[in-house]
Amino acid sequence: MDDPSRLDATTAAALIARRELSAEALLRACLARIAERDGELRAFVCLDVQGALAQARALDAGPLRGPLHGLPLGVKDIFDTRDLPTECGSPIFAGHRPRVDAAAVALCREAGAVVIGKTVTTELANMTAGATRNPFNPAHTPGGSSSGSAAAVADFMVPLSLGTQTAGSLIRPAACCGIAGFKPSFGRVPRAGVKPNADSMDTVGGFGRTVADAALLGAVLTGDKRLVQQPLPDTLRIGLVQGPDWGEAESDVQAAWARAVQALAPQAQRCEDAALPADFGDVAAVQAALQAHETAAALADEHRRHPDLLSPALLALLDKGRTIGAVEIEAHRTRTARWRFEVDALFDGFDVLLAPSAVDEAPEGLQHTGDPVFCRPWSLLGLPSVHLPFATGSTGLPVGLQLVGRHGEDHRLMAAAQWAMQRLA
Template identity: 65%
Template sequence: MNPNRLHAWQAADRIARRELRAEDLVRACLERIDEREPALHAFVQLDREAALAQARALDAGPLRGWLHGLPLGVKDVFDTVDLPTGYGTPIHAGHRPAADAAAVSLCREAGSLVLGKTVSTELANMHPGPTCNPHRLTHTPGGSSSGSAAAVADFMLPLALGTQTAGSLIRPAAFCGIVGYKPSLGRVPRAGVKSLSESLDTVGGFGRCVRDIALLGAVLTGDARLRHWQAPDAPRIGLCRTPQWDQADADTQRTWQHAADVLAPLAAACRDTALPAGSLAWVQLQKDVMAHETARSLSHERTRHAARLSTPLRALLDAGSAIDGAMHAADVAAVMRARQAVDALFERHDLLLAPSTLGEAPAGLDHTGDPLFCRGWTMLGLPCIHLPVGHGASGLPVGVQLIGRYGDDHRLLGAAQWAFERLGG
């Protein structure tokens, strides 16, 4: 097997035992990039020689941490001291940060090396970049973490960083057929990441299996329990179709039902679960909070460079500017009430099984798909993980989303491994 096709945890284990050189893994990833990048467009910056030099230094030195020798893709909204960070917009083209984002620094400290910066949508919003879906180049890879998801899915990288403010980790993971992890809100430092929404922005990442995500998540959160979970007992599963179930297409409904049918007889308990009263309003509440806070976070771009922003982003900023501080305070209070109400569900359930997306990745590269089935969970700040468990009618990936209790990321990942094994992952 070519080294670039190893799971991250497998490559890390072989490097730690000196059975695989980091340099050989980097070369294999670069060969794959040379082969596929002209069609896929997953990267905005690569520094081959620097990556190879870092790999040789890691091979020559002591083990530095759990990610020792693993190439990492970094979404182009994370500051990097050695590569430009453009935030997905020509407004900031060529910008050279003075320091790494905290998440990038933590990964480097654990022994990873940054192979390149991956494509983000415009300022991590909805206007797409050039990245294509690796399974079908005429379809979107999702967004905003487009390049990170596509690069991991196409074996260019074992791991990559992304962010989620609405659905920017779970949706591209679903469309590209990999595992995506959105930690509990606040578990990963956001310093050095282009801010959109203080109430919603979350740093996470992508891998090709749950164990990969556990490795990366342990480094990002500093919580070793994410990596060293004990084999979990069968979890108690809440079957949560969500109030938007009728907007899911046949592929999503069939895949969700298949997962429920497989897991139900094996779980400690499995029952249909209704969300608390008022949950139908959560999607709009997330949209309003995101719009208001994004308009304020992007005040510089809005006031100094409006003509260089896409029409959809200008519309979002206009909508956010129309929500005044008093209205936003009321929205934030409603969010806090919703977070308190949903916590009670986890007295009866260890995890919720929900849809990830409306369906397969849509055709076309002029949009990134609808984050409908992610908005509410992001607003609630809960940890989420996407599991790729099948394909839709046209052959593109589909899967399901598991949601855990706030702060119980290690329990969610343990249960996700349990579920992934039984769903054929």
Template identity: 60%
Template sequence: MTSSRATTPLHQLDAWQAASLLARRELQAVDLVRACLDRIAEREPQLQAFVQLGADAALATARELDAGPVRGLLHGLPFGVKDLFDTCDLPTAYGSPIYAGQQPLADAAAVALCREAGAVLLGKTVTTELANMFPGVTRNPHHTEHTPGGSSSGSAAAVADAMLPLALGTQTAGSLIRPAAFCGVVGYKPSHNRVPRAGVKSLSETLDTVGGFARSVRDVALLGAVLTGDTRLADPAAFAQTAAPRIGFCRTPEWAQADEDTQQAWAQAEAALAGHGAPLALPPELAGLVAVQKEVQAFETARSLSDERLRHRDQLSAPLQALIAAGLAIAGDTHAHNLRVTAQARHQAQALFGSHDVLLAPSSIGEAPAGLDGTGDPLFCRTWTLLGLPCVHLPFARGRRGLPVGLQLVGAPGDDHRLLAAAHWVHARLSW
């Protein structure tokens, strides 16, 4: 650990490395916070990842942590929070002018859990408008003329650019995995309902999932252990395992839409993991779920945003108004049918893991698209989100333009600890 500290700038330390140093008092929280704030000051004008910083409060919290006992798994670690989560000490606007300057009275549950574990909130990160597709101002740290993805754009970009070791995000379609893919970081979407959503602006009760970003699998496991309360996720023994997971290579029915960059990353992964898995085609009953996910999201989002639609329509973007209109056009009995299909599919998905521990699947169509007027297509995330399965994006390659490309591992429902252990094993065998 001391050698890592000696050769690596503090703001570039992996969270698990910094956590170990902080727990042994070989690193002061205030020094780590200052290093991250310095990095933010240097890079924020180019990336615009934050909507609000709480530098003074973060330094004060760090001093308290340095003067007291080690508080928990995230003791002294700076983190960022997507501006979809309520925070008691920083405004929360949900990426919308409707809520500009709103100051919640309480933290979202996930934020409170992180603080309880000793994490230091540095600021609120940019989200798209009400966590939908209309982009925010954040730019991709690898090429500022490309999108960072969405809707957790600021969180992914801040972690990728070493402004923060950890950040919270959410996923309703692909809002954790896609920005992780575009920015080249590890993104973790837990099993549905494993993390409390209280205090997070709701879009879809069926789909919304709280997760996060980091620069290694061990880092997101540390965050996941705090968010889920399941300490198995961060058990060091799990990351020392030598047994290979059984991998199902699942291109998905949407594979024809993967571009050359994703296809090359797939071939690279197949070669690196040869002998540890076999191709897996989704059964017919699990095909066609992309369309179901789109309808469920549109129906529930349109109704979750009823107040915004009825009282603040002129402050909603045209794309969001169009999504709401499409959602309102879906009949209630159609939605009830879609929920039955979802419940049946979630039950059937468990059979995918009878002979496989994890599935390897595409994360995105390819590299982050050029331009800042969109956030990219979440196509390859929609099915797994509908199924409620845990997912981890693993960055390990570069596309034709030099931007990050990777793939995701998908786990059995509720088996987040096994998925993360397998992801660590797989990631170590892929070159980055």
């Protein structure tokens, strides 16, 4: 414990619970790491050093509050926080001070988490990148839109952080930064106090350095203790889903896929291709269209009153979303409902689906955050997913894959993910 910031969340929580590590000592180690590294990586928008220290001291002086007792937490800057500004990565919200916490933040505080600061988001949680850099190579993106949250966990600034996903904003930055990212089933975590993007897909989740850490945070967010209590399975039935856009996968992702199948198949009860709906090749386009339409509605006031403060890319997305008519949207929703039914039926024969998380290692450059194409299907269908960080690409940046579970069976997904990681590590 020379440097407590290096502890994963599960280990740190256990040490704090046994009073072998104080919340203040862990917090000070994380603050020292932030002071050392954040000037380069720029994961944080703002910090509340004195407030966090006061929280940690109060926790050390009192009884255990919950499973996150004393764990420093980064919060994506689209979550309302009562003691810190919420600026959503946009000048439109400069200096905005909410009066209450977002529900997810409140749940974490109630469980004993110490909110250390707000992490960088892309512009209004869309595609225009923020200032954050990849901890493995600062010339590369950390992914987005939960950019700062992923980078802060990966670089040992905090053990846990909150993020959101509408297309790929949890799983893709987890892949870029080599950590575990968890997107719960749609609707399992309250979204009150989180800046909306697309109402039928926005999902609150988070990051940890291990799958167990992500499960710990997920149990607090969903209120489902089974995420940390579910026994690991003896074996798994794994459906392989390269998906209709597998041709976009670069060689490093293809190599990770081959390695995973080789490692998991001999110990799985079943490991074979899962048959997707015949017209599933349109899934990414349908998700993108619905997201654009819903985002145009969610950001209607920003679009109308502050177009000069929006990036050209976001303006183009909002303009596109407004041109999609009601008949087309209804057709997309009808197909989505059918796909949900058809894909759900796959879980009668498989416990989980193995799928790619990202098309490649984190792209070079900070102007874009990567392609979410491999995450779009599961966001559209509202299925829980978790990134498995187990491989390294040809340039030394992280690569991994995701497991996808049945809606509402997040606890079984997380147990399956830990089973898989034991065999992939």
